[in-house]
Amino acid sequence: MTASLTSTRPVRYALALAVVLGLVGFPMATRAVDDPTSSSWRGALTAFSAPTFPATLQLQVGTKTYLVRIADTATLVRQSRVYSALDELGLGDDLQVWGTLAGTTITATQVKNWSLRRGPFFRGTIESIDPAAQTFVLNPVNPAKQNLPNQTVTTTNATTIFQGNRPGAFSDLGVGMTVKVLGERPKGQDTIAADRVLIRITMLEGQLASVDCAGGSLGVSVKSRGEQASWTVALTAATVIRDRGLDPVACASLKSGDRVGVRGLRTGTNALRALQVMDQRIDARSYLFPGSIASLDPTVLTLVLDRTSAGKAALTISLTAETVLINKRGRAILFEDLVVGHNVQVRAVTTSGTTAKAIYVLDQDRS
DSSP: OOGGGGOOOOSSGGGGSOOOOSOOOOOOSSBOOOOTTSEEEEEEEEEEOOSSSSEEEEEEETTEEEEEEEOTTSEEEETTOBBOOGGGOOTTOEEEEEEEEETTEEEEEEEEETTOOOOOEEEEEEEEEETTTTEEEEEESSHHHHTOOOEEEEOOTTOEEEETTEEOOGGGOOTTOEEEEEEEOOTTOSEEEEEEEEEOEEEEEEEEEEEETTTTEEEEEEEETTEEEEEEEEOOTTOEEEOTTSOBOOGGGOOTTOEEEEEEEEEETTEEEEEEEEEOSSSSOOEEEEEEEEEEETTTTEEEEEOGGGTOOOEEEEOOTTOEEEETTSOBOOGGGOOTTOEEEEEEEESSSSEEEEEEEEETTOO
């Protein structure tokens, strides 16, 4: 399931942006108890959505595969029953899920991550990196409050690194990035043996002040709390640039003055390494299509929109990685929550007279 299908951003054109995959919430230093009132399933985490509620997980229990739904009312804990958070999950984790089963779908009341054996976490920015030793120096957030000086973080082949909810590598780390480290800090020492390193994903929305495709950089003016801030955005070979119609475009299509959305890794003060740039300039016009769902194809993520009531032909709507699905209250839903016959409104870019690519789908009959 794609991250975008679980976004909770407001309904507007900016919903075409990929969902922020950054760190969401931090665990509390209190303990929960296992839920004895419901059945439980234990297995390996093989897929999961963005670290935002509502979330979905894929759990492999022996030869069976379960879809696990997690609402914001569910409890997440580590092995020690200290409260955990969605952003601490990693592919391959050993999970135990309590809840109710319908078919192969589990609605979770509690999720215990047996792979998180150590409790402490440390959040801060990377001061320096030693690629040869596979270590980095962490400048903790609020060092006076935590009473911690800079910490040397050591990693091994067993350390897992994530960019949001996507697997990463030590080479993805950069000076200035905000990270969260889970691991063990020996008493009296300024070192952390990392079990897991989580790189924060940052989202910007602003106006292009400069475009340097040859130099691989953008200048973005971002308004925050009534003040303008200038950001330097680095472009790499891995950066994906899309137009408002969700199609890939070249850097040369970006123009100063364009409104853009940028998702990437923070590398310093007002500096970002872009994973994705979305040009919101209207060169691919979108339309609002009302109608009802005539059919659904979950294998290719398409729906057929019946527009008989408007006296128009049916429209085949394709969903992309950037499409957002919401109910009538503006809450995120999943593709599998859509129902044939439901009335919907689809904001989409037409690709032919009978096909369109969806930016968002609003299910007016889903509460």
